Amino acid sequence: MVGFGVYVHVPFCERRCDYCDFATWTDRHHLMEAYAAACVTDLTRRYDRGPVPVATSVFFGGGTPSLLPAELLVGILAAVRRRPDAEVTVECNPDTVTPELLAAYRAGGVTRLSFGVQSMARHVLSALGRTHDPASVELAVAAARETGFDNFNLDLIYGGAGETLADWQGTLDTALALDPPHVSAYALTVEPGTPLARRIGAGEVTAPDDDDQAEKYLAADAALSAAGRPWYEISNWARPGLECRHNLLYWAQGEYLGIGCAAHGHTPAGRRWWNVRTPDRYIALIGQDAAPEGGHELVVGPDRDQEAAMLALRTRDGVPGGLVADSLVTDGLAEHRHGRVVLTPAGRLLANEATTRLLGASTSG
Ligand SMILES: C[S@@+](CC[C@H](N)C(=O)[O-])C[C@H]1O[C@@H](n2cnc3c(N)ncnc32)[C@H](O)[C@@H]1O
Numbered sequence: 001m002v003g004f005g006v007y008v009h010v011p012f013c014e015r016r017c018d019y020c021d022f023a024t025w026t027d028r029h030h031l032m033e034a035y036a037a038a039c040v041t042d043l044t045r046r047y048d049r050g051p052v053p054v055a056t057s058v059f060f061g062g063g064t065p066s067l068l069p070a071e072l073l074v075g076i077l078a079a080v081r082r083r084p085d086a087e088v089t090v091e092c093n094p095d096t097v098t099p100e101l102l103a104a105y106r107a108g109g110v111t112r113l114s115f116g117v118q119s120m121a122r123h124v125l126s127a128l129g130r131t132h133d134p135a136s137v138e139l140a141v142a143a144a145r146e147t148g149f150d151n152f153n154l155d156l157i158y159g160g161a162g163e164t165l166a167d168w169q170g171t172l173d174t175a176l177a178l179d180p181p182h183v184s185a186y187a188l189t190v191e192p193g194t195p196l197a198r199r200i201g202a203g204e205v206t207a208p209d210d211d212d213q214a215e216k217y218l219a220a221d222a223a224l225s226a227a228g229r230p231w232y233e234i235s236n237w238a239r240p241g242l243e244c245r246h247n248l249l250y251w252a253q254g255e256y257l258g259i260g261c262a263a264h265g266h267t268p269a270g271r272r273w274w275n276v277r278t279p280d281r282y283i284a285l286i287g288q289d290a291a292p293e294g295g296h297e298l299v300v301g302p303d304r305d306q307e308a309a310m311l312a313l314r315t316r317d318g319v320p321g322g323l324v325a326d327s328l329v330t331d332g333l334a335e336h337r338h339g340r341v342v343l344t345p346a347g348r349l350l351a352n353e354a355t356t357r358l359l360g361a362s363t364s365g
């Protein structure tokens with residue numbers, strides 16, 4: 001099915017986590033109402049000036065979308081023309097979730113939640129600078145179930161300071177005990193300019209270790225697969241049929257619209273664009289009836305094919321057999337499956353290397 005996604009960025013957080021470089025602010029909550037109104041205006045104008053396809057998925061990402069008063073979020077969602085069976089996801093920080101908030105989401109058409117859990121070990125959460133504790137995760141998941149949200153994701157991060165392999169295994173076990181249909185697990189990345197990068201530079205914190213993260217990736221893949229959630233993209237595991245449709249669209253170079261500051265969009269013709277980074281600027285531009293776009297690039301021709309191969313190689317569908325350098329298979333990084341070539345767990349650990357070899361083979365062949 002050819003889909004169309006709408007991504008809505010919500011740039012507000014209670015506190016900035018040490019490792020995060022997403023477009024989010026802790027001192028602009030007073031803008032929430034104006035921001036939500038600007039998002040609605042942006043959408044309405046696009047429909048007026050159309051044509052815009054009907055959405056098959058909507059994703060509210062952040063920042064912390066669950067910090068927005070529910071009526072504001074639901075008001076933005078109401079302005080999105082979408083199919084009755086559209087997947088509608090909201091990213092939630094566990095300690096912002098209440099049964100009332102979730103009930104309002106449900107009534108407003110949200111179908112899926114994504115909780116930023118990161119770890120179920122208290123000391124790892126505090127080392128990451130998170131505001132919640134493991135008990136808030138359990139309460140949030142219980143509230144989700146009680147309000148009828150059976151479809152939810154847990155985001156996890158591995159490789160934080162002081163996290164042992166046993167801590168990570170404990171996080172996986174405790175997270176799986178909550179029976180999540182979907183889990184995303186990311187290696188902690190040190191983004192330049194973040195407090196984490198500065199603290200590592202100053203020698204106050206140790207940098208994540210590649211071997212430790214590799215071991216934790218394999219532990220995650222083993223635990224999640226054994227629990228009936230096979231991988232479908234390098235960092236994503238789900239019960240079959242409950243993969244995130246919105247993310248699948250990104251990996252298939254699908255078409256999507258970005259609403260809100262720092263949101264990205266992509267047209268079928270290969271035009272990628274992104275909105276201005278700050279909420280203040282976004283609100284001001286929408287207020288002047290100006291385009292909120294901050295920049296764009298065209299990814300066409302061979303670049304587009306290379307990007308398609310790179311994205312596809314990161315998924316369980318892999319790439320067509322003919323594309324691949326034989327050494328990927330002989331070195332155990334990939335295997336043939338149903339006429340496609342798919343990364344092995346070892347290959348997923350070396351995805352960048354595998355991509356370089358794949359692109360080398362496709363450009364020389
Ligand atoms: C931008 S956050 C938004 C969700 C929500 N605010 C939260 O953090 O719980 C989306 C996810 O990106 C991941 N993430 C953010 N920064 C990261 C980093 N530096 N390394 C690895 N994962 C990161 C986290 O797992 C997080 O849940």
Ligand code: SF4
Nearest residue numbers: 013016017020062063
């Ligand atoms: S809560 Fe999420 S978006 Fe906000 S600072 Fe932390 S990781 Fe970034």
